Amino acid sequence: xxxxxxxxxxxxxxxxxxxxxxxxxxxxxxxVIEGVFERLPERYAACPVTDYGGALILPSFADMHxxxxxxAMMSMGMDLPLLDWLDTYTFRTEARxxxxxxxxxxxxxxxxxxxxxxxTRVVMFASRHTDATLILMEELERAGVTGLVGKVNxxxxxxxxxxxxxxxxxxxLRWLENCHFEHIKPIITPRFTPxxxxxxxxxxxxxxxxxxxxxxxxxxxxxxxxxxxxxxHPDCGQYWETYKKYGLWKDGALMAHCVHSxxxxxEAMAEAGVWAVHxxxxxxxxxxxxxxxxxxxxxxxxxxxGSDVAGGETLSMAHMTAMTIRASKLxxxxxxxxxxxxxxxxxxxxxxxxxxxxxxxxFQPGDxxxxxxxxxxxxxxxxxxxxxxxxxxRILYNMERKHIKAVYSEGRLVHRA
Amino acid sequence: xxxxxxxxxxxxxxxxxxxxxxxxxxxxxxxVIEGVFERLPERYAACPVTDYGGALILPSFADMHxxxxxxAMMSMGMDLPLLDWLDTYTFRTEARxxxxxxxxxxxxxxxxxxxxxxxTRVVMFASRHTDATLILMEELERAGVTGLVGKVNxxxxxxxxxxxxxxxxxxxLRWLENCHFEHIKPIITPRFTPxxxxxxxxxxxxxxxxxxxxxxxxxxxxxxxxxxxxxxHPDCGQYWETYKKYGLWKDGALMAHCVHSxxxxxEAMAEAGVWAVHxxxxxxxxxxxxxxxxxxxxxxxxxxxGSDVAGGETLSMAHMTAMTIRASKLxxxxxxxxxxxxxxxxxxxxxxxxxxxxxxxxFQPGDxxxxxxxxxxxxxxxxxxxxxxxxxxRILYNMERKHIKAVYSEGRLVHRA
Numbered sequence: 001x002x003x004x005x006x007x008x009x010x011x012x013x014x015x016x017x018x019x020x021x022x023x024x025x026x027x028x029x030x031x032v033i034e035g036v037f038e039r040l041p042e043r044y045a046a047c048p049v050t051d052y053g054g055a056l057i058l059p060s061f062a063d064m065h066x067x068x069x070x071x072a073m074m075s076m077g078m079d080l081p082l083l084d085w086l087d088t089y090t091f092r093t094e095a096r097x098x099x100x101x102x103x104x105x106x107x108x109x110x111x112x113x114x115x116x117x118x119x120t121r122v123v124m125f126a127s128r129h130t131d132a133t134l135i136l137m138e139e140l141e142r143a144g145v146t147g148l149v150g151k152v153n154x155x156x157x158x159x160x161x162x163x164x165x166x167x168x169x170x171x172x173l174r175w176l177e178n179c180h181f182e183h184i185k186p187i188i189t190p191r192f193t194p195x196x197x198x199x200x201x202x203x204x205x206x207x208x209x210x211x212x213x214x215x216x217x218x219x220x221x222x223x224x225x226x227x228x229x230x231x232x233h234p235d236c237g238q239y240w241e242t243y244k245k246y247g248l249w250k251d252g253a254l255m256a257h258c259v260h261s262x263x264x265x266x267e268a269m270a271e272a273g274v275w276a277v278h279x280x281x282x283x284x285x286x287x288x289x290x291x292x293x294x295x296x297x298x299x300x301x302x303x304x305x306g307s308d309v310a311g312g313e314t315l316s317m318a319h320m321t322a323m324t325i326r327a328s329k330l331x332x333x334x335x336x337x338x339x340x341x342x343x344x345x346x347x348x349x350x351x352x353x354x355x356x357x358x359x360x361x362x363f364q365p366g367d368x369x370x371x372x373x374x375x376x377x378x379x380x381x382x383x384x385x386x387x388x389x390x391x392x393x394r395i396l397y398n399m400e401r402k403h404i405k406a407v408y409s410e411g412r413l414v415h416r417a
Numbered sequence: 418x419x420x421x422x423x424x425x426x427x428x429x430x431x432x433x434x435x436x437x438x439x440x441x442x443x444x445x446x447x448x449v450i451e452g453v454f455e456r457l458p459e460r461y462a463a464c465p466v467t468d469y470g471g472a473l474i475l476p477s478f479a480d481m482h483x484x485x486x487x488x489a490m491m492s493m494g495m496d497l498p499l500l501d502w503l504d505t506y507t508f509r510t511e512a513r514x515x516x517x518x519x520x521x522x523x524x525x526x527x528x529x530x531x532x533x534x535x536x537t538r539v540v541m542f543a544s545r546h547t548d549a550t551l552i553l554m555e556e557l558e559r560a561g562v563t564g565l566v567g568k569v570n571x572x573x574x575x576x577x578x579x580x581x582x583x584x585x586x587x588x589x590l591r592w593l594e595n596c597h598f599e600h601i602k603p604i605i606t607p608r609f610t611p612x613x614x615x616x617x618x619x620x621x622x623x624x625x626x627x628x629x630x631x632x633x634x635x636x637x638x639x640x641x642x643x644x645x646x647x648x649x650h651p652d653c654g655q656y657w658e659t660y661k662k663y664g665l666w667k668d669g670a671l672m673a674h675c676v677h678s679x680x681x682x683x684e685a686m687a688e689a690g691v692w693a694v695h696x697x698x699x700x701x702x703x704x705x706x707x708x709x710x711x712x713x714x715x716x717x718x719x720x721x722x723g724s725d726v727a728g729g730e731t732l733s734m735a736h737m738t739a740m741t742i743r744a745s746k747l748x749x750x751x752x753x754x755x756x757x758x759x760x761x762x763x764x765x766x767x768x769x770x771x772x773x774x775x776x777x778x779x780f781q782p783g784d785x786x787x788x789x790x791x792x793x794x795x796x797x798x799x800x801x802x803x804x805x806x807x808x809x810x811r812i813l814y815n816m817e818r819k820h821i822k823a824v825y826s827e828g829r830l831v832h833r834a
Contacts, residue, residue, distance in 0.1 A: 072800045075811040078742075079758045096800040105798050113797075284743050287750055313739070313814040322730070325495075326701050330747065333704055341496045380530075381522050383489045383513040394492040397730040400817040 003028040007052035013362030018343035020388040031411015060370040061317030062121040062353020065256040065277040065306025075313040091159035094127040103132035111143035118372035120409035122147040130175040137184040144414030150189025192218035205247030219255035222288040280327040282311030294337040304352040318399035321349035373406040420445040424469035430779030435760035437805040448828015477787040478734030479538040479770020482673040482694040482723025492730040508576035511544040520549035528560035535789035537826035539564040547592040561831030567606025609635035622664030636672035639705040676706040697744035699728030711754040721769040735816035738766035790823040
């Protein structure tokens with residue numbers, strides 16, 4: 001089946017390279033991109049066209065790190081020191097997901113709101129609860145969100161949110177046996193080194209290897225955490241080695257934050273094929289620091305973006321893309337590393353995440369369509385004719401849900417406003 | 418005439434002091450606040466009540482520094498170095514306001530959008546054009562926005578946006594003769610020291626003194642600018658002295674930015690009664706630095722917030738309030754100065770601006786009502802009953818125009834959504 005979308009098409013097929021097709025045509029066969037055309041090729045002349053008029057058609061966003069249960073406490077308690085915040089909000093909130101009705105309510109809203117903000121690919125932490133994690137996967141699948149979800153493992157230092165080592169392993173296996181979703185797959189998720197005993201880490205490494213599953217965790221988010229990890233693993237020279245020791249440091253592993261990853265840790269990531277997930281808003285909200293993202297990219301690391309809800313304050317990945325530019329401006333003031341341009345940041349917030357999932361990224365032939373249609377007609381009158389690049393920058397900094405008119409995920413229209 | 422509003426009332430009558438009245442009553446006589454009551458006093462039992470149900474009722478925002486003509490170029494070209502940005506966008510855009518039809522279109526939209534974002538008090542730079550400046554004042558007055566607007570004066574270094582010294586003075590006088598608005602008043606506006614010859618500065622100081630008019634300008638925004646001012650005025654030890662020299666450094670003068678104001682400059686402000694307008698987003702967007710706002714407040718300076726559109730990327734003062742907290746977290750990481758709490762930042766974004774205009778700030782008896790009604794019912798389900806303080810924090814970080822249901826300015830309902 002041929003689908004043709006018409007509008008002002010913008011995408012970044014490579015880091016920093018913005019391509020535009022004003023009033024162009026995006027042609028799909030069974031939801032898979034055939035190509036972007038400035039004029040409609042003759043052979044499609046008889047096909048119906050979905051005309052989005054003056055709207056912008058962009059790749060959808062990919063949120064490569066967020067904590068689904070924390071959606072219920074988003075943007076609260078951010079005045080608190082990190083440990084108080086964890087005790088007062090995070091662990092108590094996560095413990096509530098024992099209640100599957102509560103899980104259903106929050107996760108249904110989360111799935112809907114992700115699409116309303118234009119995010120169609122995700123990599124998520126759930127809570128420790130197997131049943132709630134399966135509900136989350138089911139709600140995402142039903143809404144049309146795609147990606148990876150992990151039942152969280154934590155058998156120490158987790159207050160009411162933790163579990164025993166035995167429960168953690170048994171429930172992980174039960175969870176994996178029940179993951180039968182088409183577009184939402186499991187990812188092994190040790191919360192972070194301080195939350196997992198050596199025995200649990202070893203077992204998770206084994207499961208990931210035997211079942212060929214990807215891994216996600218946190219790395220070098222703040223200096224206190226790094227010192228704590230050092231205490232727990234005096235045999236490991238650096239934080240990342242605590243994952244390597246148990247087989248959790250592997251190609252395609254996603255490590256959130258990496259704010260304080262130095263040259264050696266970055267090189268270890270690049271060598272192993274580990275990805276860094278940059279969470280600009282969270283790093284500022286929690287006073288973690290400013291991640292050296294330009295340096296990582298120059299070193300060949302693969303980097304994508306995450307909202308880190310609820311360390312981050314919103315699901316809006318447009319906001320996170322803008323925050324990535326802001327954080328890079330801070331870094332420039334600090335170290336002189338050039339800040340990210342809009343096409344660079346857009347790539348990180350869209351194509352980079354899609355590439356993690358094996359797509360080419362941008363609107364390239366052969367990829368299933370992941371796109372958002374953005375109506376910016378309520379933006380101010382301007383003093384001159386605007387280029388699509390100018391309109392892109394303006395709406396990235398000003399995106400409200402009202403601007404997102406349609407969302408396509410895996411080739412299907414999944415949201416209309 | 419008695420008006421009674423019911424809802425979840427929050428306000429900050431003093432810096433950092435949040436007061437709440439869940440399901441409370443805000444009582445007005447002819448638009449002027451009588452008081453906030455937890456229960457409806459007996460004597461009002463017969464009066465009709467406007468019941469906003471579960472919505473939050475907050476003081477409206479005050480945007481104490483923005484460039485009205487730059488609304489037409491908001492969020493564009495922020496990848497450019499400052500001087501290129503000024504040449505490519507700012508001066509060219511401002512030159513367009515020679516065209517009064519264009520001015521009318523942009524300024525009408527600006528006035529409407531300010532209210533849609535909950536801002537009812539402003540202090541603005543217009544362009545050099547007298548007629549467009551009067552149109553701006555007329556459109557603000559008509560919409561129900563209150564505050565101060567300045568015809569910009571710049572007789573050097575302004576490219577196509579500048580004027581001759583004679584024109585600048587003559588047009589300033591013509592503008593002042595035609596300012597007949599009830600809620601929008603004039604403010605003397607030398608753009609900044611590098612834009613104004615000594616002769617023009619002296620004349621503006623004289624006009625401000627003779628007509629008892631307030632003054633606004635820019636101060637110590639970035640290090641390049643400070644060096645430039647030093648070159649232009651080798652006789653002045655510090656930037657602020659270039660304003661003092663011409664009678665422009667006076668009680669109630671508003672100085673935008675003050676990013677690099679040191680102890681001596683801050684003390685000069687405190688002594689003279691000059692206000693600092695903190696523009697957190699702009700300072701980050703333009704790589705200006707992080708202003709020492711906590712230090713200023715500790716030193717007794719009066720500080721309020723500005724969007725600095727188009728150095729800032731949005732009219733949303735909720736966003737600017739959140740950015741003020743973020744910028745203060747950066748400053749804490751740098752110097753250890755404690756970051757701003759939500760009640761502190763809310764005060765700066767609301768009550769501080771209202772106090773500039775002679776109000777007490779917060780919902781205190783005797784003040785004309787300036788308020789926004791915020792519906793946060795689309796925020797995520799939560800794991801527990803939320804306090805009003807928690808809901809305030811969440812919506813400040815997540816405000817979209819859709820959340821703002823009603824806006825009151827100077828005691829009148831001026832916007833409904």
